[in-house]
């Protein structure tokens with residue numbers, strides 16, 4: 017059962033929720049875009065429902081709420097270590113179906129990949145997800161082919177309607193709040209798309225032999241290893257560690273983990289001076305096969321959720337979805353040389 021609420025009622029609910037939660041949603045950062053006089057849609061804290069951008073895709077995903085770009089783990093002096101405090105408030109995150117599917121991938125990596133990451137877990141336990149329905153797909157989305165166009169794993173859903181907003185609530189805590197404003201007398205199914213302009217075909221015979229294809233060589237020169245594709249991806253989870261020493265006392269400092277990218281120089285540097293995947297095409301191969309081959313072998317479903325953000329952000333117009341569609345010919349090529 018669901019609810020219909022006006023803009024004013026939604027804002028009253030948000031202001032009550034703000035007592036316990038930080039509320040994150042895609043919003044417009046005016047003049048915050050890549051080029052002068054352009055805006056950027058990305059995640060930020062909101063106070064009012066009108067701040068949420070429903071009709072454009074967020075260039076960056078919600079993942080920085082769960083995995084901050086730079087996160088202090090602990091502080092140290094010569095003889096003591098103090099763990100960084102957990103955030104005092106929980107978080108409510110408004111996100112689309114593809115991104116909600118990516119939470120499952122993040123959980124797999126940070127909670128079930130051999131051990132549970134303490135810093136991730138303490139944030140994750142306090143996050144509430146609000147699914148934003150999708151009326152239409154954006155140009156670069158390919159969620160239908162990746163099976164992520166619909167999700168039921170939400171605490172609450174929200175769709176815009178003629179009279180305000182329609183909500184489907186599965187959380188008892190939120191239900192108590194909503195019932196102060198309306199009666200749950202509607203049947204609400206969050207909107208979802210059933211077709212996308214961009215389509216992908218992951219060949220059923222895809223194997224690691226694709227690594228021998230010449231298809232990767234195109235990216236040696238086209239890709240400038242900027243790493244943007246990783247930073248916008250809701251399923252990229254790599255980080256690197258940094259020890260920061262304070263300038264006023266070089267024996268004290270803090271340890272941080274910061275986002276890392278498998279596309280940039282230095283990612284594969286190891287002790288002894290070796291470094292792997294020097295060619296940009298080899299980095300592309302590594303990234304693509306992680307998203308649509310090896311993760312699935314371990315977990316039974318693809319890592320990529322088809323959000324299309326990596327296609328949108330690449331300064332060299334390298335398309336991840338085009339690359340996936342080249343895998344079929346790449347497999348034919350390597351099989352012929354068997």
Ligand code: SF4
Nearest residue numbers: 239240242243245330
């Ligand atoms: S965004 Fe494009 S150019 Fe930058 S690393 Fe990714 S594929 Fe290469």
Ligand code: SF4
Nearest residue numbers: 249320321323324326
């Ligand atoms: S690889 Fe590209 S399309 Fe797939 S989830 Fe990451 S950003 Fe989205």
